[in-house]
Amino acid sequence: MDLPSLLTVVVLAVFVGFEVVSKVTSTLHTPLMSGANAIHGIILIGAILVAGQATELLPLGLALFAVLLATVNLVGGFVVTDRMLHMFRGRNQPGTSDRKHDA
Amino acid sequence: MNLLPAEATALLYLVVAVCFILALKGLSSPRTARRGNLIGAAGAALAVVTVFLSVRLENVLAILVAVVVGALIAAPIARRVQMTQMPQLVALFNGVGGGAAALVAILELTAHDDAWVRAAVVFTLVVGAVSFAGSGVTVAKLQELMTTRPVIFGGMRWVMTAVVVLLLVAAALVTVTGDLVWATVLLLLGLAGGVLLVLPVGGADVPIVISLLNAFTGLAVAASGVVLDNVLLLVAGTLVGASGTILTRAMAAAMGRGVAGILFGAFRGGSTAGAGTVSERPVRSSGPEDVAVMLGFAQRVVIVPGYGLAVSQGQHTIAELADALEARGVEVSFAIHPVAGRMPGHMNVLLAEANVPYESLREMAEVNPELRNMDVALVVGANDVVNPAAKTSPGSPIYGMPILEVADSQQVVFLKRSMRPGFAGIENELLYSPKTTLLFGDAKDSLTRVLGAVKAL
Numbered sequence: 198m199d200l201p202s203l204l205t206v207v208v209l210a211v212f213v214g215f216e217v218v219s220k221v222t223s224t225l226h227t228p229l230m231s232g233a234n235a236i237h238g239i240i241l242i243g244a245i246l247v248a249g250q251a252t253e254l255l256p257l258g259l260a261l262f263a264v265l266l267a268t269v270n271l272v273g274g275f276v277v278t279d280r281m282l283h284m285f286r287g288r289n290q291p292g293t294s295d296r297k298h299d300a
Numbered sequence: 301m302n303l304l305p306a307e308a309t310a311l312l313y314l315v316v317a318v319c320f321i322l323a324l325k326g327l328s329s330p331r332t333a334r335r336g337n338l339i340g341a342a343g344a345a346l347a348v349v350t351v352f353l354s355v356r357l358e359n360v361l362a363i364l365v366a367v368v369v370g371a372l373i374a375a376p377i378a379r380r381v382q383m384t385q386m387p388q389l390v391a392l393f394n395g396v397g398g399g400a401a402a403l404v405a406i407l408e409l410t411a412h413d414d415a416w417v418r419a420a421v422v423f424t425l426v427v428g429a430v431s432f433a434g435s436g437v438t439v440a441k442l443q444e445l446m447t448t449r450p451v452i453f454g455g456m457r458w459v460m461t462a463v464v465v466l467l468l469v470a471a472a473l474v475t476v477t478g479d480l481v482w483a484t485v486l487l488l489l490g491l492a493g494g495v496l497l498v499l500p501v502g503g504a505d506v507p508i509v510i511s512l513l514n515a516f517t518g519l520a521v522a523a524s525g526v527v528l529d530n531v532l533l534l535v536a537g538t539l540v541g542a543s544g545t546i547l548t549r550a551m552a553a554a555m556g557r558g559v560a561g562i563l564f565g566a567f568r569g570g571s572t573a574g575a576g577t578v579s580e581r582p583v584r585s586s587g588p589e590d591v592a593v594m595l596g597f598a599q600r601v602v603i604v605p606g607y608g609l610a611v612s613q614g615q616h617t618i619a620e621l622a623d624a625l626e627a628r629g630v631e632v633s634f635a636i637h638p639v640a641g642r643m644p645g646h647m648n649v650l651l652a653e654a655n656v657p658y659e660s661l662r663e664m665a666e667v668n669p670e671l672r673n674m675d676v677a678l679v680v681g682a683n684d685v686v687n688p689a690a691k692t693s694p695g696s697p698i699y700g701m702p703i704l705e706v707a708d709s710q711q712v713v714f715l716k717r718s719m720r721p722g723f724a725g726i727e728n729e730l731l732y733s734p735k736t737t738l739l740f741g742d743a744k745d746s747l748t749r750v751l752g753a754v755k756a757l
Contacts (some may be wrong), residue, residue, distance in 0.1 A: 198526075198529055198531070198569050200698055203455075203526065203578060204330060204419075204648045205588045206531060206534055206535060206538075207522070207538050210522075210535045210538035211538055211541075212419070212540065212542075213539065213542075213543045214324075214539040214541070214542025214546070215541070215542050215543075215546055217321060217324045217325045217328075217543070217630050218324060218543035218546045218547065219520060220325075220544070220568065221324075221327045221328055222327075222328065222329070223479070223550075223636075223638055223644075223645060223648075223663055224330065224636075224641075224645060224648045224661060225327045225333055225645060225648070226547065226551075226638075226644035226645030226648070227331060227338070227386065227390075227518065227532040227643050227644060227645035227646055227648065227649045228333060228645070228646075228649070229303065229324070229327050229328060229512065229543070229547060229645075230511055230514055230544075230547060230645075230663075231386075231392060231393075231516060231644065232324065232327060232336075232337055232340065233324065233518065233539075233540045233544055234390055234394050234397070234517075234540075235337075235340065235341075235344070235393075235512055235541065236320050236323065236395055236515045236518075236536050236540050237323075237352065237394075237397050237514075237521045237536065237537060237540045238342060238344070238393070238397050238537045239316075239320075239347060239399055239402045239521065239532065239533060239537075240404065240520075240521045240533065240537075241344075241347075241348060241367075241400070242347050242348065242350075242351040242530070242532065243400075243401070243521075243525075243527075243528050243530065243533050244350070244400050244403070244404050245351050245357070245363055245367075245644070245683070246351060246355070246357070246528055246530070247404050247407045247408060247528075248357075248359055248362070248363050248366070249355070249356075249357025249358055249359060249363060250357070250358065251358070251359065251407070252358070252523075256407050257326040257359060257362070257405075258629055259353045259403055259407055259510045260403070260404075260407055261362055261363065261366045262351050262403065263361075263364075263399075263400040263403035263404055263407070264366040264367060264370065264400075265361055265366045265369060265373075266370070266396040266399050266400040266409075267369075267370070267396070267400035268366065268367050268369075268370025268371055268372075268374065268574055269330060269373055269374040269393065269399060269462040270393045270394070270396050270397035270400065271344055271374075271379060271397075272371045272374040272375055272378070273374030273375070273378040273389070274378075274393050274397075274570055275337060275340065275341040275344065276374065276375050276379060277378040277379075277386070277389060277390070279334065279337050279338065279341070279735070279754035280378065280379060281386070281508050281649050281652075282330070282333045282334040282337055283334060283704070284649065284652040284653045284655075285333065285334075285648075285652045286330070286652070286655070286657065286658075289590045291330050296438045297677045299346070
């Protein structure tokens with residue numbers, strides 16, 4: 198990518214990030230952190246691309262380890278965020294109790 | 301395997317980026333948050349499918365095995381870990397993401413001749429390594445594998461300066477030459493930098509550090525997008541970097557200090573004051589029955605939860621106590637300090653687990669003016685966030701931090717384990733105030749006994 202398009206994408210993403218997050222209520226700051234944490238687990242596709250081009254044993258091993266770490270970040274991040282959000286409910290949404298499997 | 305045309309790949313990545321934005325946007329309300337997160341997860345799954353179809357990859361089987369193993373490790377941990385250990389878990393997931401970014405960077409180094417792209421490699425490598433090592437120390441502190449107090453040693457300033465100088469030299473060398481040996485040195489220096497960055501941070505400031513390192517990993521991932529010429533990594537990383545920065549700054553503001561002051565405050569010597577000693581001054585302590593009478597015959601009670609509640613797993617008991625009081629006609633609300641606990645919004649998650657409706661949780665700015673109308677403020681396992689030293693003693697490390705002004709309430713009840721000062725290690729004058737009553741013991745035990753006494757009234 199050339200520099201001007203790169204900067205365009207970055208600057209717009211920064212603004213979208215600021216705009217979207219400044220509306221998040223402080224009640225949901227933990228899920229926000231956890232959700233953002235899950236999103237950067239997308240480094241997984243970078244790790245997959247590198248592992249898919251590795252030809253020697255050591256780089257391949259390291260790249261596969263990166264794939265493993267990134268998957269832990271991505272999958273763990275979304276699962277734990279879902280679990281947290283499952284617990285947030287208002288007065289009029291009794292929902293199912295989380296106590297059974299989370300006790 | 302059929303390969304997608306480049307345009308289709310780019311469009312699919314665009315869809316994924318939109319999914320991620322919707323995931324963050326969903327968090328503006330608890331009603332839409334869960335659906336948003338599921339959209340984000342679906343986007344991530346789409347991205348993984350897309351990458352396999354986008355270019356011809358070798359080692360596909362090995363990669364799939366690594367993905368499956370990673371998922372099988374992460375999902376059960378994420379599902380089973382206790383809510384009180386959530387900060388550690390988030391820090392852990394953040395650290396491995398940073399580690400993955402650093403590995404991707406070092407493996408890509410030799411593939412690029414362009415010094416400009418190598419600069420992006422260097423950035424990803426250093427920031428990813430700092431995030432990995434820093435998160436590791438954070439996890440150790442939160443899991444109490446090491447001391448939670450700020451760690452500083454003689455000459456630490458010089459060691460830090462040396463590491464930073466060497467890091468800059470190595471970074472310049474790698475950018476210019478692309479030498480793999482120097483890149484490895486750079487990786488090690490980044491790891492050392494991460495450790496040194498987090499060691500001096502005291503336990504009470506850990507939420508800020510988790511949030512900051514989260515932003516770091518985001519930036520590392522964004523830079524890796526430049527390295528791999530992948531717009532999705534660039535956009536997703538930038539989104540996380542931007543949102544993490546906002547959250548970090550909002551939390552620092554809630555503590556009344558700058559981010560730099562939080563990271564390097566220990567070097568000014570302030571936060572080791574108090575040193576965890578037990579004070580001998582007289583306090584008024586009483587039994588659960590007395591506390592039950594104070595609460596049960598009050599009109600308005602505000603509950604201030606802190607980390608002690610999380611440690612004792614007392615969230616369900618406190619929810620029951622609130623219900624029992626409300627059944628007696630007492631108005632009960634929860635006052636949440638933005639940095640109570642070990643993670644931003646930690647108390648909100650904990651009380652949500654106990655089915656406390658989020659409407660009952662009041663933010664500091666909203667609840668502070670009303671505290672003077674409260675008959676009883678029940679402080680459970682919190683200390684620093686209600687410590688008037690933040691307003692009255694300029695020498696204190698928490699000076700300037702906005703607090704919940706429970707001293708304005710008619711009476712204050714502290715449920716405390718002992719007279720040891722809080723995580724920040726600072727004496728709390730409020731404990732010795734004539735309007736204060738203390739009930740010693742583990743938060744959950746004390747709550748159970750108070751609950752029993754309230755029911756018997």
